[in-house]
Amino acid sequence: MKDSDKSRRIRDMFGAIAGRYDFLNHFLSANLDRRWRKICVREIRERITVPAPMILDVGCGTADLSLAFARLGPVIGCDFCHPMLRIGAQKVLSRSGHQPVSLLGADALMLPFADASFDAVVSAFVLRNLSDIDRGLREMRRVLRPGGVMGFLEFGMPRTAFLAPLYRLYFLQVLPKLGELISGVEGPYGYLPASVQSFPPIEELKQKAECAGFRKVEYRLLTAGIAVLLLGSAGSD
Numbered sequence: 001m002k003d004s005d006k007s008r009r010i011r012d013m014f015g016a017i018a019g020r021y022d023f024l025n026h027f028l029s030a031n032l033d034r035r036w037r038k039i040c041v042r043e044i045r046e047r048i049t050v051p052a053p054m055i056l057d058v059g060c061g062t063a064d065l066s067l068a069f070a071r072l073g074p075v076i077g078c079d080f081c082h083p084m085l086r087i088g089a090q091k092v093l094s095r096s097g098h099q100p101v102s103l104l105g106a107d108a109l110m111l112p113f114a115d116a117s118f119d120a121v122v123s124a125f126v127l128r129n130l131s132d133i134d135r136g137l138r139e140m141r142r143v144l145r146p147g148g149v150m151g152f153l154e155f156g157m158p159r160t161a162f163l164a165p166l167y168r169l170y171f172l173q174v175l176p177k178l179g180e181l182i183s184g185v186e187g188p189y190g191y192l193p194a195s196v197q198s199f200p201p202i203e204e205l206k207q208k209a210e211c212a213g214f215r216k217v218e219y220r221l222l223t224a225g226i227a228v229l230l231l232g233s234a235g236s237d
């Protein structure tokens with residue numbers, strides 16, 4: 001499949017489920033997604049050295065991660081799916097007491113920002129959707145300032161002997177059916193486990209991030225590896 005075909009398919013798929021996305025996210029993950037975003041914010045906060053950092057949330061979708069990061073500094077969230085952004089914009093308008101959150105339509109593979117524009121670049125559950133992960137990682141590295149930090153959340157597959165078979169049953173059999181039933185859309189919730197299974201393992205993703213120019217790359221397994229958090233910095237060259 002051509003890169004542009006994959007991008008279009010992904011954009012259409014998120015457009016079709018945008019209205020039910022938040023509910024399904026929280027419901028199908030038993031609210032663990034909220035906890036994972038909080039951990040991402042905490043880890044980035046510990047690494048950031050400047051007050052009121054400028055933060056970029058790539059593939060912000062309905063803006064949950066952008067809103068979580070607005071406690072640290074002004075956030076720009078970008079995504080190429082307008083129905084997702086529209087829901088995010090309503091949420092941004094209804095929240096107060098945060099640093100400003102601005103949302104804009106942009107492709108993660110061609111970010112419309114100058115080099116070294118941000119103190120932190122973050123994303124949640126986006127990398128596996130990119131038609132070219134290496135290019136996406138290079139773009140995110142490009143817009144990060146020297147000394148800036150990155151934090152990328154993704155799904156993983158737990159490896160513990162007890163949890164792995166149970167989770168596989170849930171993730172491969174139950175989740176696609178529930179997702180289809182609740183969203184009323186056939187396809188996306190079958191795509192989710194398929195895309196997680198075909199995604200590079202976290203050790204390989206770490207290497208890809210290093211090749212893209214990130215330094216001090218490390219990862220955390222969250223909830224026994226159901227999610228992973230990749231962390232790193234832009235170095236200070």
Ligand SMILES: C[S@@+](CC[C@H](N)C(=O)[O-])C[C@H]1O[C@@H](n2cnc3c(N)ncnc32)[C@H](O)[C@@H]1O
Nearest residue numbers: 014059060061079080081084107108124125129
């Ligand atoms: C699983 S959702 C995650 C949304 C949000 N980050 C969250 O935590 O809920 C993936 C998002 O990535 C966006 N996305 C995928 N590929 C993209 C690309 N090339 N450029 C911009 N956004 C992209 C999709 O439109 C979708 O909103």
